[in-house]
Structures are given as C-alpha cells and as structure tokens.
Amino acid sequence: MRFDYDPQVDALYIRLNEAKIIESEEVQPGIILDFDENGKVAGVEVLDASKRNTTPASDRKAA
Numbered sequence: 001m002r003f004d005y006d007p008q009v010d011a012l013y014i015r016l017n018e019a020k021i022i023e024s025e026e027v028q029p030g031i032i033l034d035f036d037e038n039g040k041v042a043g044v045e046v047l048d049a050s051k052r053n054t055t056p057a058s059d060r061k062a063a
Contacts, residue, residue: 012049017042
C-alpha cells in the first residue's frame with residue numbers, strides 16, 4: 001500500500017496494489033475508485049483531501 005499527497009491540488013491517492021488500472025469511477029463527489037481487471041479496487045483518489053472530515057466513524061457521535 002502506498003500513499004501519495006499532492007498539496008498543489010490537495011489530492012490524496014492511496015494505491016492498494018500494483019495491479020493495472022482498467023477503469024475508474026467517481027463514487028461520491030471527489031472520491032474516485034480505480035479498478036483492476038478483476039473488478040477489485042486497486043486505488044482511491046480523494047480530491048480536496050484537507051477539507052474532508054478525518055474523524056474516524058467510530059469516534060463520531062450520532063446527531
């Protein structure tokens with residue numbers, strides 16, 4: 001697993017493995033999943049990374 005952050009564009013990329021990326025899909029605004037030839041997630045790109053909530057779900061209180 002590899003993490004790369006580009007502060008110039010505020011983008012975080014998490015590479016889960018070295019499989020060839022076949023397809024990408026934006027699953028939420030600013031969240032792009034990269035899929036390998038077997039349909040498994042091989043990478044995740046997070047745009048506007050510094051503006052997103054970084055509190056783990058387990059630590060959040062119900063509204």
